[in-house]
Amino acid sequence: MSFTATPLDGSSPTPIPMPSVVPDGAGTVVALEGGPVYSGDVSGNKAPVSVWTKDGNFVTFGAEADTAATTDTGTFTFMAFFKRLLQGITTGNANTATIVPGIQGWIAASGTGTATTDDAITFANQVRKVVLYNAATVPVPFEFDAVAAATSFPIQPGQYMVFDDVLCTAVHVFPSATLPINTTAGLYVKGWK
Amino acid sequence: MSYISTPGVSPPIIASEASSDINSVAVVLTANVVYLYAFELQAPISIASVRWGMGATVTGTTNMGIYTAAGNLVAGSDTTAKTNVASSANINTYGTAVYLPPGQYYLAIACSNATDTYNGKTLSIAFSTSRHRRGANALAAGALPSTLGAISTTTITLGVAAVPVGGLV
Numbered sequence: 345m346s347f348t349a350t351p352l353d354g355s356s357p358t359p360i361p362m363p364s365v366v367p368d369g370a371g372t373v374v375a376l377e378g379g380p381v382y383s384g385d386v387s388g389n390k391a392p393v394s395v396w397t398k399d400g401n402f403v404t405f406g407a408e409a410d411t412a413a414t415t416d417t418g419t420f421t422f423m424a425f426f427k428r429l430l431q432g433i434t435t436g437n438a439n440t441a442t443i444v445p446g447i448q449g450w451i452a453a454s455g456t457g458t459a460t461t462d463d464a465i466t467f468a469n470q471v472r473k474v475v476l477y478n479a480a481t482v483p484v485p486f487e488f489d490a491v492a493a494a495t496s497f498p499i500q501p502g503q504y505m506v507f508d509d510v511l512c513t514a515v516h517v518f519p520s521a522t523l524p525i526n527t528t529a530g531l532y533v534k535g536w537k
Numbered sequence: 538m539s540y541i542s543t544p545g546v547s548p549p550i551i552a553s554e555a556s557s558d559i560n561s562v563a564v565v566l567t568a569n570v571v572y573l574y575a576f577e578l579q580a581p582i583s584i585a586s587v588r589w590g591m592g593a594t595v596t597g598t599t600n601m602g603i604y605t606a607a608g609n610l611v612a613g614s615d616t617t618a619k620t621n622v623a624s625s626a627n628i629n630t631y632g633t634a635v636y637l638p639p640g641q642y643y644l645a646i647a648c649s650n651a652t653d654t655y656n657g658k659t660l661s662i663a664f665s666t667s668r669h670r671r672g673a674n675a676l677a678a679g680a681l682p683s684t685l686g687a688i689s690t691t692t693i694t695l696g697v698a699a700v701p702v703g704g705l706v
Contacts, residue, residue, distance in 0.1 A: 478544075478581075479581050479638055480581065481547070481580075481581050481582050481583045481636070481701075481702065500544045500580070501544060501547060501580045501581050501582070502544035502545055502579060502580030502581055502639050503541070503542055503543075503544035504540075504541075504542040504544075505539075505540070505541045505542070506538075506539055506540040506541070507539050508538060508539045528636070528638075529581065529636045529638075
């Protein structure tokens with residue numbers, strides 16, 4: 345392999361060769377990158393040198409392509425742990441109600457109100473505020489994030505309930521007859537973060 | 538802030554009692570006119586049957602139904618023409634109970650002739666001080682009109698009732 349000439353600093357009349365390196369796989373000699381003058385140096389004539397480590401060469405830090413760690417305490421690279429942390433934040437954002445509750449953009453609840461059984465009416469995300477309206481002609485026993493039974497606290501026909509700070513993901517019902525959900529003659533279930 | 542409403546209690550019967558709880562069974566109607574009795578619901582119910590009282594003279598038929606306060610016929614509430622039975626409470630039980638959400642409604646009744654005698658009262662003046670009214674649109678071909686049209690007062694007050702599922706026998 346042939347190499348190009350060492351870079352010079354351009355000073356006159358005798359240019360001074362600059363500290364240089366040869367990038368991997370190339371024959372071109374290039375000057376080392378340097379930072380600005382180190383402000384802590386009293387003489388004002390020192391500068392740091394940029395450091396670059398090949399992806400994966402820092403064994404503990406890991407590589408860009410490392411997969412997310414599968415446990416919090418196992419043996420993984422820093423990159424793997426960091427990806428696991430980001431995944432946790434993403435999951436948390438989806439499942440945790442926001443700190444400041446709002447009334448816009450209710451979260452859909454879906455499920456089937458099968459007679460005489462515990463039915464989970466599930467929100468797409470965890471919600472902080474829940475609104476229930478019973479448009480059916482019979483009382484509907486219900487629970488938040490728990491199995492409902494015939495003996496659960498009922499919402500009466502025509503009754504309207506608003507619950508704050510429930511932090512639930514599903515309203516369970518135990519209807520005595522087939523119960524439409526979020527439609528005519530049924531139970532309306534709405535949630536807000 | 539959490540909030541819980543207090544729902545109304547479903548009635549065991551919706552009845553024009555002032556007109557039905559009297560010993561009068563000689564009221565004749567204008568044929569095909571839809572007579573109304575206004576009522577309100579605080580809670581959703583399903584109507585299982587509608588009822589009317591007949592006197593001794595019966596040669597025609599009766600339709601009963603339910604209209605919204607806006608004057609629209611509630612789907613499935615027209616009984617179709619039912620042959621009147623003399624001197625008794627006539628009852629039409631719906632094949633499918635008629636669901637009514639909370640709101641204001643009219644219980645409607647119409648007769649195919651002007652000779653059958655009904656339980657009720659005929660007033661000398663069409664007062665506007667009760668729940669009884671009549672619609673402008675008429676019974677036709679054995680079916681209640683889909684809308685009531687203009688609503689006005691009437692001298693005819695009939696003994697009519699609607700009974701929810703689980704209500705009075």
